[in-house]
Amino acid sequence: MNLSPKIENFVLHCGEMGSRWGFNRTIGQMVGLLVINEHPLTANQIAEALKISRGNVSMGIKELQSWQLVKVHHIPGDRKEYYAPNGTIWDLANKVFEERRKREIDPTLTLLRDQILDTANTPEEKYAQEQMQSIHDLLETVTKWSAELQRLTPEQLQSLMKLGSSVSKVIDLKDKLLKKS
Amino acid sequence: MNLSPKIENFVLHCGEMGSRWGFNRTIGQMVGLLVINEHPLTANQIAEALKISRGNVSMGIKELQSWQLVKVHHIPGDRKEYYAPNGTIWDLANKVFEERRKREIDPTLTLLRDQILDTANTPEEKYAQEQMQSIHDLLETVTKWSAELQRLTPEQLQSLMKLGSSVSKVIDLKDKLLKKS
DNA sequence: CTAAACGTTCAGTAATTATTGAAAGTTAAA
């Protein structure tokens, strides 16, 4: 398991990105490695390629499974587990979004709702609640939108983009149609 | 500068979120504190409220300024600097997105483009390039979309959401209109 | 000019997070 410079470069970059997207560097590299390889890899191959311990691979895989990002393959007559990405690039990105929504946005929305419902005792609390309401509305809007986008196939999205239409134009169209009907 | 339990709760939560959004916990708390307070705060007030050192506040403010998230106020006859959020909640969110795009997405796109243009020497590299192409397309699509969304006011977005229309319906409409014309 | 009031920097240290590797767990072939 020796990586070509090109592929190594990509894998290292995935590591840097991974640490900004909710994983650590090593786990980012693992995803990169799995994505870039056409065939599933064993834990030992991963350890060798990334020069990390076998135990670390095991923990990384566990973490990735909690994000639903990898799936396990088996080869008849072979007891090793072979790991591969759980879906297309698009699927993986969706899963990360979805999981982060669950872990970060949803608890925040709950907290904000609780605070907003509580009565404000002072002018400071009044202002605080208004701000929390803004954050709440923003998060709700963004999550609803991303849910909408996730429903589309990448092809749908791209064909829309390629039409060169801006979303605001589409919204205008929508508004016009609604007024007519 | 003593925080009410309600507000402290919010600020602590911002700390947790901050560490998942590209800052550290303390900086997240600083943003929370500034956002929740109607009036700008001095560095000492921030240090006292969050129970951190004066030096740490200075570093945090510097970091937040590099993200364009705070602005400085001055009161005539007062040498202290007063810090406040640089815009509405919506503005702040946009700035974070924008900054992360610059720092993370753009360099990734550059790397991917370089690799894709390079000639593939082996079948593995061929497959690797295909995957990189997918990632490239995904990132481009997502950034273009988020740019579109950023152009809209929160009101526009929310009114659209409240119509109960899914984006795919809007796309269908768009397609129909294009065929007719 | 001096002192007071503020902001910044950064070396040292504390806190947190990631990794290793040895031990224990699991499975299945012989």
Next chain:
DNA sequence: TTTAACTTTCAATAATTACTGAACGTTTAG
């Protein structure tokens, strides 16, 4: 049942990241 081939776990430790506080810089009032 034993053994070999694999995976998992986790305490110890390494690596990274964040924080403090003292020293220094700057500005202005007296």
